[in-house]
Amino acid sequence: MAISSMTGFARCDGTYGGIAWTLEVKSVNGRNLDIKYRTPPGFEAAERLGRELSKARFTRGQMNLNLSVSSAAAQTGVSLNRDVLEVYLAASQALVEEGKATTPSADGLLGLRGVIETSGEDRTELDEAGEAALAGDLAVLFDRLKAARDGEGRALEIVLKGHLVTMAAAVERAKVLADQQVDVIRERFTRRLDDILPVEMKETVEDRIVQEAAMLAGKADVREELDRLTSHLEQAHTLIDAESAPGRKLDFLAQEFMREANTLCSKSAFIELTQTGLELKAVIDQFREQIQNVE
Numbered sequence: 474m475a476i477s478s479m480t481g482f483a484r485c486d487g488t489y490g491g492i493a494w495t496l497e498v499k500s501v502n503g504r505n506l507d508i509k510y511r512t513p514p515g516f517e518a519a520e521r522l523g524r525e526l527s528k529a530r531f532t533r534g535q536m537n538l539n540l541s542v543s544s545a546a547a548q549t550g551v552s553l554n555r556d557v558l559e560v561y562l563a564a565s566q567a568l569v570e571e572g573k574a575t576t577p578s579a580d581g582l583l584g585l586r587g588v589i590e591t592s593g594e595d596r597t598e599l600d601e602a603g604e605a606a607l608a609g610d611l612a613v614l615f616d617r618l619k620a621a622r623d624g625e626g627r628a629l630e631i632v633l634k635g636h637l638v639t640m641a642a643a644v645e646r647a648k649v650l651a652d653q654q655v656d657v658i659r660e661r662f663t664r665r666l667d668d669i670l671p672v673e674m675k676e677t678v679e680d681r682i683v684q685e686a687a688m689l690a691g692k693a694d695v696r697e698e699l700d701r702l703t704s705h706l707e708q709a710h711t712l713i714d715a716e717s718a719p720g721r722k723l724d725f726l727a728q729e730f731m732r733e734a735n736t737l738c739s740k741s742a743f744i745e746l747t748q749t750g751l752e753l754k755a756v757i758d759q760f761r762e763q764i765q766n767v768e
Contacts, residue, residue: 501536731757
């Protein structure tokens, strides 16, 4: 089961009777499924229909859906309604004489409602059959968006699995280095004791020295962290392969990755292991940045 991205774009054109419309939707990252609609008056049904259709296809993502409408009927011409114009002129003239308005311009008068008439049909509302037609186009629109998001998700999956492979290699290197950690601590501890204690005194506190060395080695043991990292990596592969919307779980898992990597670095007793831990943290950062786009 391939993962899906949360970013995408889709467009769909449709007609019903004398109405033509264009539907466009853009999707970006979002914690939940949130759709904002821009529709002209009379087409509020698009929001209701879109909400139902989107929930059947998506679980997360912030979307902006725009519906633009025009008349599909051919306009055979325009005409000037002189009766309406005369009413506007009379009203404006009275206001001008009273000093309450300036003389209206021609383009201002022609822009008033009813002055210019078109011979084609100009419908601004949908009946039940029209809503059904719009619902069909909305379904096509969201299907196209899902296809776009799934396509980006396939590319994203390759990137994520590449990061997991890189992390796994770093963990394996850390395991090899961790086996050297006890010897490094023992050598360092012994060398420091040789510097500060005379030989005869060292013999009298030998048991205490062994206890201190064992305690330091125990504190520096990173095998548990590395075992947990290995388990988290296996879980990440399972989520990517088996779940349709693993984004939230992957984000939580990335936090666990970073927690173990931080502990690894803090327990490290020599530079090679620290460098490996830092490399691991860098890859985890890249992984977490990418999964912010996973549905």
